[in-house]
Amino acid sequence: MLRAAAVVLSLSTAALAEPAAGPDDDAKSPALAIGLSTAGTVLPLVMIGAAFDGSDVNVTLYLAGMAGTLIGPSIGHWYAHEYVTPGLLGRGAGAALAGIGAAMSLECIGLVSPCETTPTMVAGEIIGIVGIAVYAGSTLYDIATAGRVTRAWNDNHIQIAPTVMGSGATRSVGLSASGSF
Numbered sequence: 001m002l003r004a005a006a007v008v009l010s011l012s013t014a015a016l017a018e019p020a021a022g023p024d025d026d027a028k029s030p031a032l033a034i035g036l037s038t039a040g041t042v043l044p045l046v047m048i049g050a051a052f053d054g055s056d057v058n059v060t061l062y063l064a065g066m067a068g069t070l071i072g073p074s075i076g077h078w079y080a081h082e083y084v085t086p087g088l089l090g091r092g093a094g095a096a097l098a099g100i101g102a103a104m105s106l107e108c109i110g111l112v113s114p115c116e117t118t119p120t121m122v123a124g125e126i127i128g129i130v131g132i133a134v135y136a137g138s139t140l141y142d143i144a145t146a147g148r149v150t151r152a153w154n155d156n157h158i159q160i161a162p163t164v165m166g167s168g169a170t171r172s173v174g175l176s177a178s179g180s181f
Contacts, residue, residue: 027154028080030147037076037146041139044068070095073139076146080153087145090138094131101128 047065051058070091077085104124108115 028150030150033076033079033146033150034143035076036079037073037143040072040075041069041143044072069135069139073142077142077149080146080150082149082153085142085149087138087142090141091135094133094135094138097131097134098128099131101125101131104128 044065044067047061047068051062051065071088073091074083074085074088077083077087101124105121105128106124107118107121
């Protein structure tokens with residue numbers, strides 16, 4: 001199963017990879033940014049699923065998948081040169097809340113006798129659920145805004161290209177610059 005996950009990951013990455021066209025100042029594709037964020041979300045989930053192959057758990061693959069769910073949805077933003085995204089910060093906060101909630105709600109772990117539910121445990125469950133919701137919402141935010149961020153990057157960068165320019169009845173080759181100044 002690990003080999004199948006690696007093949008899916010490499011084929012998906014190759015299909016979505018940016019063609020080697022030149023410098024970073026080339027126009028960026030909003031569709032590619034959304035695709036990168038989507039693939040960066042789905043592929044770690046495939047890795048997590050592949051980690052549970054039969055009765056054994058591949059801890060390394062599981063942890064790599066979990067780390068991928070944290071950073072993967074931001075790949076489309078990174079393509080547009082936005083490296084610290086609101087979604088990435090939100091997923092970090094959501095993971096922290098989920099961890100705190102889990103620690104609070106599992107205060108009876110290790111005891112032989114059953115324990116009673118305490119207000120701390122209930123609060124921990126609520127905090128954990130809020131953390132998971134923040135994590136999921138931040139993931140969707142990064143996917144949904146990857147195209148907009150890419151268009152904004154394109155709008156704020158000059159593009160220079162060889163152009164045929166006309167002046168009356170004659171045409172000549174020249175350079176044209178466009179962008180926001």
